[in-house]
Structure formats: structure tokens, C-alpha cells
Amino acid sequence: MSEQLLFLDKYLGLFGEQSESWKKPHNEVMLAYRKADGLAESIAYGLFILERITRCSMGESEPGSEVQVTVSQAKRLCEAYRQWYNTAGVVLTVIEASEAAQFPVEGADRFREAHRELGMRMRALAHLSESVANLENGLAKPLEEVLNGLRNQTEPQSGQ
Amino acid sequence: MGYAIKLSPKAANKLATVPRSLLEDVASELERLALNPRKLGRKTVSPPFPVTIEHLYGFHFRHEEETHYFTVFFLYSDDDTFLYVTDITINPAFSVLDRN
Numbered sequence: 145m146s147e148q149l150l151f152l153d154k155y156l157g158l159f160g161e162q163s164e165s166w167k168k169p170h171n172e173v174m175l176a177y178r179k180a181d182g183l184a185e186s187i188a189y190g191l192f193i194l195e196r197i198t199r200c201s202m203g204e205s206e207p208g209s210e211v212q213v214t215v216s217q218a219k220r221l222c223e224a225y226r227q228w229y230n231t232a233g234v235v236l237t238v239i240e241a242s243e244a245a246q247f248p249v250e251g252a253d254r255f256r257e258a259h260r261e262l263g264m265r266m267r268a269l270a271h272l273s274e275s276v277a278n279l280e281n282g283l284a285k286p287l288e289e290v291l292n293g294l295r296n297q298t299e300p301q302s303g304q
Numbered sequence: 305m306g307y308a309i310k311l312s313p314k315a316a317n318k319l320a321t322v323p324r325s326l327l328e329d330v331a332s333e334l335e336r337l338a339l340n341p342r343k344l345g346r347k348t349v350s351p352p353f354p355v356t357i358e359h360l361y362g363f364h365f366r367h368e369e370e371t372h373y374f375t376v377f378f379l380y381s382d383d384d385t386f387l388y389v390t391d392i393t394i395n396p397a398f399s400v401l402d403r404n
Contacts, residue, residue: 202347211347216382284311284313284388286309300324
């Protein structure tokens with residue numbers, strides 16, 4: 145019996161050693177799996193938030209009411225888009241790492257496309273933020289003042 | 305009663321590129337907008353994302369056998385007393401797509 149127990153201890157030790165060699169890859173697999181799963185949640189949440197921002201900028205937050213976007217609302221929306229774009233960039237980095245490890249992430253293509261499309265609008269949004277800042281800094285001019293200045297000038301040299 | 309209109313530096317610079325023979329027509333359109341922005345302004349939506357946060361007002365004129373398309377981008381002031389024109393695009397036909 146004592147001899148059997150000795151062998152049993154050796155078998156268990158060997159089994160333990162084998163399992164040790166599997167533990168790391170297993171943990172990595174589980175971590176990647178959980179990460180991919182968590183990323184899918186982040187993607188769904190991120191797309192939901194982007195849709196909310198979009199609906200606000202479309203003026204759909206108050207159904208039935210007349211849409212009237214104010215300067216301060218535009219400022220907040222620009223900031224919301226910028227914040228989303230930056231955060232989504234971080235999430236995309238993790239998505240790409242997960243995909244490189246052969247763990248596809250649910251919704252990744254849609255998320256990537258949303259990020260790309262918003263990226264195309266970031267320049268226009270930056271211009272709008274700048275215009276809002278100009279108003280806040282007193283750099284906006286009344287229409288009449290601008291027109292009077294132009295009426296006293298000669299023809300512009302070229303178009304836009 | 306209409307709104308006052310204020311122009312951003314960018315919009316003012318764009319207005320300066322308008323041919324002088326069209327300037328008064330453009331001014332009239334801006335004044336028209338100021339009188340009824342809720343009716344004339346619209347929100348552009350390009351599914352699934354909107355193109356702009358601002359309201360838009362588009363109009364065009366014929367000048368020297370060319371059609372000049374204008375799109376005015378504007379917001380309402382927080383105190384609802386003036387319209388803030390953030391940008392004006394002039395030509396080409398699809399000027400909204402060529403904002404920058």
C-alpha cells in the first residue's frame with residue numbers, strides 16, 4: 145500500500161507538472177475568450193452611445209418638439225463625438241489585438257466602420273468647435289458689419 | 305420679429321469670396337433666413353450618421369452663366385436672440401459634401 149501510495153504521489157506529481165505546462169496557455173485562452181466577450185459588450189455599449197449622440201444632434205431627443213440646436217448644445221455634442229471617437233480608438237486597439245490572437249469579436253466590423261465614418265467627420269466637427277470658441281471669445285461679427293465692410297471693398301480676386 | 309445674425313470668422317471669410325454682384329442677393333437670403341429660420345432651416349441626415357450638428361439653409365443664384373450654390377450652416381444662440389452662422393459653403397453643387 146505504501147508503495148502504491150508512493151507511485152500515486154509520483155503520478156499525481158507528474159500530472160501536476162503536465163497541468164502546470166497547460167495552465168498558462170489555458171489561462172491565456174480563457175483571458176482572451178473573456179476579453180473578446182467583454183469587448184463585444186463594450187462594442188454594443190459604444191454603438192448604443194454613438195446612436196444616442198447622433199439622435200441628440202438630429203434633435204430626436206424630444207419627439208414632436210421643434211428642433212432648435214443652440215450654440216452650447218452644439219459645443220456639448222462636438223465634445224461628445226470627440227470623446228466617443230477617442231474612447232472607441234482605444235477599444236479598437238484591443239479588438240485588433242484580440243483578432244490578431246485569432247479571437248474574433250462580435251460586432252467588431254460594425255464598430256470599426258462607425259469609428260471610420262466618424263473619423264471622416266472629425267475635421268468638420270473640429271471646425272464647428274472652433275467656430276463656437278470664436279463666438280465665446282467675441283470674434284463673431286454682426287452680419288451688417290461684415291456686409292458694410294465688403295460693400296466698401298473691390299471684387300474678390302477669385303472664388304472660394 | 306426676426307433674429308439678428310452673427311458670422312463666425314470662417315463664415316465672414318467665405319462671404320468675402322462672393323462675387324460683388326451677388327452680395328446683395330446673398331444678404332437678402334440671410335435676412336430672409338433670420339425672419340423664419342424654423343421654416344427655412346433643416347437638419348441634414350445621412351443615415352446612419354448626420355452630416356452636421358448645425359441647421360442648414362441652401363439657396364442658389366445664376367451668375368455669368370454659372371449657378372452658385374450656397375449653404376449656410378447656423379445655430380441658435382443660447383438666449384434665442386440671434387442666429388450664429390458658423391460656415392457658408394459656396395459651390396460646387398454638392399457643397400455640403402465639400403465643407404472643409
